[in-house]
Each structure stands twice: as structure tokens, then as C-alpha cells.
Amino acid sequence: MAERNNADNDNSPEDELRRLIEQMLRGGGTGGTINPDQLAGVAGLPGDAAALAKMLQQLQQSLMAPSDEFNWEIVRDSGRSAATPNEEIPQELADEYARAFTLAEMWLGEVTGETLNSVGVTPTTITRYEWLNQSLDGWAEVSEPVATSISNALMTMLTENVPEEFRMAIGQQGQMLRSVGHSMFAMQLGQVLGQLAKEVLSGGDIGMPVLPPGKASLVPQNLDTWSKDLENDRNEVLLFFAVRELAYAQLFEHARWLRLHLVSSITEFARGINIDVDQVEGLVREIDMNSPEDLKSVLKSGKLIPPRTPEQELALARLETVLALIEGWVDVVTEAATFRLPNAGALAEMVRRRRATGSPAEHAFGSLVGLEIRPRRQRDAANMWRLVSDKLGNAARDQLWEHRDAVPTSDDIDDPFALLERLSGGGSDAKDELDSDLERLLGDPSSFGDAPAGGDTAPGDSTGRDGSTPPTA
Incomplete structure (x- = not known):
């Protein structure tokens, strides 16, 4: 027993810090540690034992092999766990959508200029998982600066508020702590994107070009679910959204500068977010760190994101103008191309309202990264x-x-x-x-x-x- 006590006393603060975090991720020990079920609650993960085990393994890997790089594999895996069920697209359904795209392309060609008509766009149908995989690069532009800001703020808070004997250890193990912080943020972001994958109807549904250029994509599983309770004929709904998605894709393929301009504007806005360390510290004091619900509510509330600066307000106004111009143009050409459809006007109004109010997952994304993408001047x-x-x-x-x-x-x-x-x-x-x-x-x-x-x-x-x-x- 004496030998064991001496060994424990010989541990350096760095080793002790690592041991405590490893213990937390394993769910072992007493009071104050987070077991796997608690961790799942904080990140909003479903109670899927296999998915949770993989998440914990990824977190442990970030602890043992820390990196300043944001781990998008965690985002992808977390998103897939939230995007279930994911239905493969039967060939018969894919053929039906392909026919709709062919007719939609003819209709759209009647109302757009010759330059846009010559733009080559590949229409596709995609699953929820495919939307998630193909959109990760787009979300990375927006999310990584925020994740870095939050990690840096938490590091500053820890360094300034831990006992003196641990302060040097935290400084020396900063990369490890940042890596764990990035991983926790990635799990939460993946859950939000997974929920979005269950809601999006098309590639342009979010309002920003998150899918690869040159593709017009519809998500049959979501579109069929969204439209099943409508009184409209199914073929009419399919044609309307095929026209709208083609218009969106053709615009971005024609105006190649637009994608870069829009993404750069969003990235610039996100990089302007600086987390208030005092605010984070106050929130930590107010919540019960042993309560997953308290921790989860803070992440979802957006309280970690400070109020926008005047510069950010101006940047957001410019961004909303561009988004409104895009959405307004798509509305007008879709209206002109679908005049043959009896209920095109009603469908257009439903889309406008859907974009104006935003879905729960869009609001959750806004709370997480501090940016809600709304075309407020669309009409x-x-x-x-x-x-x-x-x-x-x-x-x-x-x-x-x-x-x-x-x-x-x-x-x-x-x-x-x-x-x-x-x-x-x-x-x-x-x-x-x-x-x-x-x-x-x-x-x-x-x-x-x-x-x-x-x-x-x-x-x-x-x-x-x-x-x-x-x-x-």
C-alpha cells in the first residue's frame, strides 16, 4: 500500500490531468465524472450503444493523439446517427425523379436567358446520408472558426481559474484540451446537421450552396414525407421542386463568383465571433455540471455566442441582401416556368413561409454557431x-x-x-x-x-x- 501511495504522489500534474480526463471519458470514478449516458445526453445523442461507443472511442483518440485540426469524422458519424432512418432510393423512384427533371429543364429553358440555358447542371437524387456527406465541406467553412473561438475561450477560463499546481499542466496540455473541446463541439454539430438532413428537400433548400457545384439535387425521402399530407397532386409537387432546384443550381453554375462570395461572407462573419470568457465562466457557475440537461440546454441556447458587433450587423445585412436576391430570383423564374401547374402559387407561398420561419434544426444551428441564414427581404x-x-x-x-x-x-x-x-x-x-x-x-x-x-x-x-x-x- 505504501508503494502505491508513493507512486501516486510521484505523478506530475500533467499526468494527473490526463488521468482525470481519461477517467471522465470512460465514465469511471466518483462524483463529477460524466458516464457515457450522461455524455450522450449532453451532446444530444440517441441512446444507440454502438454509435455512442464509437463516439467515445473518437474522443479518447483525440485525448491520446491530440490535434489542432477539427475532426470531421466525428461530425459525420454523429450526423449519421441523427439522420436515421436513411432510405436507399429504388431505381423506379430515381427514374421518376429523372423524368421530372427532364421536363423541368424544358420549362425553365423557356424563361431564362440564353446564357443560363447553356449551363450544364447534373440533376440527381440523393439520400439523407449523401446530403450529409456532400455538405460537410460547406459547413466546415462556417463552423470551424466558431469551434476554435469556443475552445480558446474555455482554455483561457481554465488557465485562469484552476489551482496553481494545475495551471502549468493545463498550459502544457493545451493541445489535448483543445482537441477534446473540438470533439465535443463536433458531436453537437453533427447532431444538428443530422437533423437538417432529415428536413432538407433539395440542395438549395438551406439558402447557401453547401453541396458540390454543378448538381441539382432532390432528397426523395424528405420531399415525399413533406408533401404526403398536401392535397396537391404528387407529380405537381415533384415538378415544382425540380424546377426550383434546377434554377438554383443553374444560377450558381452560371455566376461562378457567387458561391465564393457567399461562402466568404459567411466565413468572415463567423470569424468575427469572439467568445466572452467572463460570460462562459458565469454560465459554468450557474449550471450543475453533473446535469446533462443543464449542459445541453446551454449548448442549444446560444448563450455561449456573444451579441453581434456593429461590424457583424453590417456584414449580416449585406449577406441577407445577397440571399434575398438569390431567393427572389429563384422565386420569379420558378413562378414563370411553372405557370402550367394549377397550384404553383400555393406551393410557392408554402416555400416562402418555410424559408422565412426556418426549421427547428436551422434555429439549432444558428444557436450553435451564432448565424441564422434568413432571406428576410425575399418578397x-x-x-x-x-x-x-x-x-x-x-x-x-x-x-x-x-x-x-x-x-x-x-x-x-x-x-x-x-x-x-x-x-x-x-x-x-x-x-x-x-x-x-x-x-x-x-x-x-x-x-x-x-x-x-x-x-x-x-x-x-x-x-x-x-x-x-x-x-x-
Whole structure:
């Protein structure tokens, strides 16, 4: 017994720190350790023993072989555990979707400019797991800066608040602690992305290009689930979303600069997040560290993310303008291409509301990384694009995406007639005609096939291209 006590006393603080963390991950020891079930609760993991065992193994690997790199394998595995059930796509169903894409491409070609029509896009159907795998690179751009900020803040808090004998140990084992912190964040992020994988209907459903370029993708399992309680004909729903997804994919393939611009803007916003160490410390004091529910609620609440700075507010406003321009353009060309569908207006309104409110998983992602991607001015942007189409034609409308400097601004969304005047060269006759159109737009929204900005209409109240109510199916 004496020999054992002497051996314990000879342990360095670094060894003791490592032993404590290993013990926590194994779920052993007494008071204050987190057993596997508790860890699953904190990360929001399902009670799948095999999945949980793999997560714990990955956490232990991050402890034994620490790295500053973010481990996306943990995100993928955690996401797959949340995205179940994942249904493979039968060939018959894939063929049905392929036929819908073929017809949708013909319809879309009638309403877009010649340049966009020549863009090559490959339509595909994907499973939930495939959406998750293909989108990880896109999410990495947004999430890694936040994970790094949180890890650094926690490290600072630990270094400043532990007993003196452990302070040097934490400093020397910083990489190990950061690695474990990254892994815990990765588990939580994977759960959120796994929930998103169960909700997304298409590649462009999130509003940002998270899938590889050049592909138009629908998720049959989710789309069929979402539409099964609708009164609309299934083929009508399928055609509508095939057109919409093709429009989204063609836009990003045509305007190659747009993807990089959008992702760079989001990344810049995320890198501006600096975690308040005092705030983290206060939260740790308030919660019961032995309570998985308390820990989970803090992660989901977004309390670790500080209020936005004025610079971030400006960046977010610019980002929302670009998102609104994208969504508004997609709305307008989809509306024009699907006028043959009796309930296209109702489906368009449902999509707008779905994007405006966001899903629970989208809100969870916003709480985790501090950014909710909302096209808040989607209706205004759609009215602007619609007016440009009516007055200058589809080709002139689509040419505005040729270069970043040509794309309309927030001011153009506010005053689309000033944009028209600038594009057409102006003139008294043109101004008189634009004034008449302005009165029409403000006085009778149905003239332009949409409600005024910010207005809400019931799905069944949406109107057709000519302002009349489309016949029901």
C-alpha cells in the first residue's frame, strides 16, 4: 500500500490531468465524472450503444493523439446517427425523379436567358446520408472558426481559474484540451446537421450552396414525407421542386463568383465571433455540471455566442441582401416556368413561409454557431426581379448576375424603378411609364403576381401569373 501511495504522489500534474480526463471519458470514478449516458445526453445523442461507443472511442483518440485540426469524422458519424432512418432510393423512384427533371429543364429553358440555358447542371437524387456527406465541406467553412473561438475561450477560463499546481499542466496540455473541446463541439454539430438532413428537400433548400457545384439535387425521402399530407397532386409537387432546384443550381453554375462570395461572407462573419470568457465562466457557475440537461440546454441556447458587433450587423445585412436576391430570383423564374401547374402559387407561398420561419434544426444551428441564414427581404427582391423581367426581358434580368458589380444592391431592392431607369438609360417617357407601374405595384399587388413586401397570404390565396386565382387540382 505504501508503494502505491508513493507512486501516486510521484505523478506530475500533467499526468494527473490526463488521468482525470481519461477517467471522465470512460465514465469511471466518483462524483463529477460524466458516464457515457450522461455524455450522450449532453451532446444530444440517441441512446444507440454502438454509435455512442464509437463516439467515445473518437474522443479518447483525440485525448491520446491530440490535434489542432477539427475532426470531421466525428461530425459525420454523429450526423449519421441523427439522420436515421436513411432510405436507399429504388431505381423506379430515381427514374421518376429523372423524368421530372427532364421536363423541368424544358420549362425553365423557356424563361431564362440564353446564357443560363447553356449551363450544364447534373440533376440527381440523393439520400439523407449523401446530403450529409456532400455538405460537410460547406459547413466546415462556417463552423470551424466558431469551434476554435469556443475552445480558446474555455482554455483561457481554465488557465485562469484552476489551482496553481494545475495551471502549468493545463498550459502544457493545451493541445489535448483543445482537441477534446473540438470533439465535443463536433458531436453537437453533427447532431444538428443530422437533423437538417432529415428536413432538407433539395440542395438549395438551406439558402447557401453547401453541396458540390454543378448538381441539382432532390432528397426523395424528405420531399415525399413533406408533401404526403398536401392535397396537391404528387407529380405537381415533384415538378415544382425540380424546377426550383434546377434554377438554383443553374444560377450558381452560371455566376461562378457567387458561391465564393457567399461562402466568404459567411466565413468572415463567423470569424468575427469572439467568445466572452467572463460570460462562459458565469454560465459554468450557474449550471450543475453533473446535469446533462443543464449542459445541453446551454449548448442549444446560444448563450455561449456573444451579441453581434456593429461590424457583424453590417456584414449580416449585406449577406441577407445577397440571399434575398438569390431567393427572389429563384422565386420569379420558378413562378414563370411553372405557370402550367394549377397550384404553383400555393406551393410557392408554402416555400416562402418555410424559408422565412426556418426549421427547428436551422434555429439549432444558428444557436450553435451564432448565424441564422434568413432571406428576410425575399418578397421585395422578387418584386424587383419581376419588374425587370416585365420591362427589360428575361435576358437582361439574368445578365445582372454576370459580375458581382452588376448585381442589384439593397437600394435597388428599395427602389426598383431607379434600377430600371439606370438600366434603360432613362428618359421622360420611360419615367412616366415607370410612375404608372409604381402606382400599379403599390396599389394592386396582384398585378405583379405577389403580395406586397412583408405581407402574409394564406397558401390558398396565392395568385397566378395573370393575377387570377389558379384552379384547384
